[in-house]
Amino acid sequence: xxxxxxxxxxxxxxxxxxxxxxxxxxxxxxxxxxxxxxxxxxxxxxxxxxxxxxxxxxxxxxxxxxxxxxxxxxxxxxxxxxxxxxxxxxxxxxxxxxxxxxxxxxxxxxxxxxxxxxxxxxxxxxxxxxxxxxxxxxxxxxxxxxxxxxxxxxxxxxxxxxxxxxxxxxxxxxxxxxxxxxxxxxxxxxxxxxxxxxxxxxxxxxxxxxxxxxxxxxxxxxxxxxxxxxxxxxxxxxxxxxxxxxxxxxxxxxxxxxxxxxxxxxxxxxxxxxxxxxxxxxxxxxxxxxxxxxxxxxxxxxxxxxxxxxxxxxxxxxxxxxxxxxxxxxxxxxxxxxxxxxxxxxxxxxxxxxxxxxxxxxxxxxxxxxxx
Numbered sequence: 107x108x109x110x111x112x113x114x115x116x117x118x119x120x121x122x123x124x125x126x127x128x129x130x131x132x133x134x135x136x137x138x139x140x141x142x143x144x145x146x147x148x149x150x151x152x153x154x155x156x157x158x159x160x161x162x163x164x165x166x167x168x169x170x171x172x173x174x175x176x177x178x179x180x181x182x183x184x185x186x187x188x189x190x191x192x193x194x195x196x197x198x199x200x201x202x203x204x205x206x207x208x209x210x211x212x213x214x215x216x217x218x219x220x221x222x223x224x225x226x227x228x229x230x231x232x233x234x235x236x237x238x239x240x241x242x243x244x245x246x247x248x249x250x251x252x253x254x255x256x257x258x259x260x261x262x263x264x265x266x267x268x269x270x271x272x273x274x275x276x277x278x279x280x281x282x283x284x285x286x287x288x289x290x291x292x293x294x295x296x297x298x299x300x301x302x303x304x305x306x307x308x309x310x311x312x313x314x315x316x317x318x319x320x321x322x323x324x325x326x327x328x329x330x331x332x333x334x335x336x337x338x339x340x341x342x343x344x345x346x347x348x349x350x351x352x353x354x355x356x357x358x359x360x361x362x363x364x365x366x367x368x369x370x371x372x373x374x375x376x377x378x379x380x381x382x383x384x385x386x387x388x389x390x391x392x393x394x395x396x397x398x399x400x401x402x403x404x405x406x407x408x409x410x411x412x413x414x415x416x417x418x419x420x421x422x423x424x425x426x427x428x429x430x431x432x433x434x435x436x437x438x439x440x441x442x443x444x445x446x447x448x449x450x451x452x453x454x455x456x457x458x459x460x461x462x463x464x465x466x467x468x469x470x471x472x473x474x475x476x477x478x
Contacts, residue, residue, distance in 0.1 A: 117133075118267075119173045119266060119268060120264075120265075120266040120267065120269060123138070123173050123268060123269050124269065126415060126452060127388065127415045128366070128388075129414070130450070131448070133448075136452075137172050137453075137476060138172055138417060138454065138455045139456055139460070140392070140455055141166075141456070141459065141464075141469060142163065142459060143460065143462070144461065144466065145158075145163055145166065146224075148462065151462075164176065164264060167267075170472070171472070171473025172473065173268045174268025175269060175417075175455065176260050176263070176264045176268055176269065177272075177330075178256060178260035178272060179253060179256045179260075180253050180272035180321055180324055180326060181250055181253060181272065181274040181320055182252075183249065183251075183317070185244065186247045186249060188206065189247050190205040190206075191204055196214060198216050199214060199216040200214070201215070204231065204240065204244055206240045206243040206247070208239035208242065209237065209239050210240060211232070211240045212229065212231065213227065213230055214227070215228060230285070230287050232291070232292075232295070233287075233291070235302065238299065238302045238306065241286055242305060242309060245309035246309050248313045250313070250316055251320065252320040252321060252323055253324075254324055254325075257270065257326055269328060270328070271327070271330050272321045272324060272326040272330065273370070274321070275314035275318070276331050276332045277333050277335075277349045277352050278311045278314060278348070278352060279307060279340070279344065279348035279349065279352075280333050280334070280340070280349075281310050281314075282303065282306055283296075283339070311355075314356075315355055318356045326365060327366065328368045328389065329365045329367055329368070330369070330391065331369050331370060333369050333371065335349075335371040335378065336372075336373025336374055337374050337376065337377035338374055342377055342378060345381055349385070350381075350386060353369070353386030356386065366388040366389055367389070368387065368417075369391065371390040371391065371392060372458035373394065374399045374400075376399055376400055376401035379393070380409045382409070383411050383413040383414055384413075389414065389415040389416075389417060390410070390415075390417070390418075392457050392459075393417070393457060394457040394458065395421060396421070397424075397429075398422070398423055402442075403419050403442055404445075404446060407449060412450045415451040416453070417453040417455040418455050418457040419443060419452070419455060419457065420438075420457060421457045422456060422457060422459060422460060422461055424468070425456075425460055425461075425468045426461060427463075427465055432468060439472070439476070440475075440478075444478075
């Protein structure tokens with residue numbers, strides 16, 4: 107899908123991609139595979155297939171016939187000098203300690219199945235009500251700085267073969283509930299300490315909207331929130347109360363800079379999709395559908411009403427042997443995807459990522475299967 111392959115007058119891959127994200131008609135398919143985790147894992151482990159060694163992520167996307175969804179580094183977030191940060195190894199992972207004038211908090215990560223896999227958070231910084239002052243201080247002491255040179259390099263690498271995505275923040279409630287406290291503890295704190303939670307969410311809202319403003323001034327196409335949205339942890343009521351007002355304010359900033367606002371929705375979101383039109387989101391990405399969630403791909407698109415674009419469509423389990431044979435995979439392409447050709451507001455992508463143990467030949471086969 108190199109720009110050199112486009113005949114005079116034909117739209118570039120980038121233009122088709124943006125048309126799909128704006129819910130405009132597109133001739134053919136926009137196929138934007140996300141295999142960053144697979145690539146990261148096998149690069150670290152030294153097990154990347156020989157033919158891809160030495161190739162950039164973007165060139166591998168080109169090699170499999172895809173459009174580039176380039177999540178570029180666009181924002182540097184630091185804290186003012188009053189915050190002292192100490193990072194150190196633990197017996198089974200690593201930890202970060204934040205010392206502030208209002209107190210000290212710590213968070214830690216533990217190794218997953220091996221040293222090449224992404225670690226998981228095993229200790230949250232907001233453990234009890236006593237930690238609110240320090241966490242509040244951290245939220246208010248955050249500083250954001252756009253990284254124009256980095257974005258311009260990414261733009262040059264991508265060319266007309268795809269789009270640039272910048273992400274650094276999430277819905278403030280998700281920052282508090284998922285990252286700071288952990289969902290179970292967060293819901294107790296929400297009931298027991300509503301005033302403190304409200305103050306913290308207000309601080310995050312101010313900070314994240316400032317970050318959004320920094321990104322809106324950069325030459326990216328999409329500003330994405332890192333929500334990992336999931337209806338099992340956020341009900342429709344909480345979504346309308348906490349996510350929608352933030353999305354609408356962020357969308358105003360994004361649109362003023364000529365950007366789209368995208369949400370990373372990689373959980374079970376069938377209870378939330380119907381509330382997306384009018385929420386402030388322009389795109390929902392990594393939406394999980396059957397057989398991993400109780401909603402079909404066509405049903406998910408129906409709920410968005412052609413007003414919000416969906417990027418997804420290939421559940422990650424289907425590129426793994428555990429999810430079925432290659433014949434099963436090809437049948438999914440033929441029976442589920444091909445009937446959706448030409449559907450407004452649809453970018454074919456991954457839900458959510460290609461796992462390390464995937465049969466990568468299935469990813470390589472998608473472009474040819476779509477042509478059939």
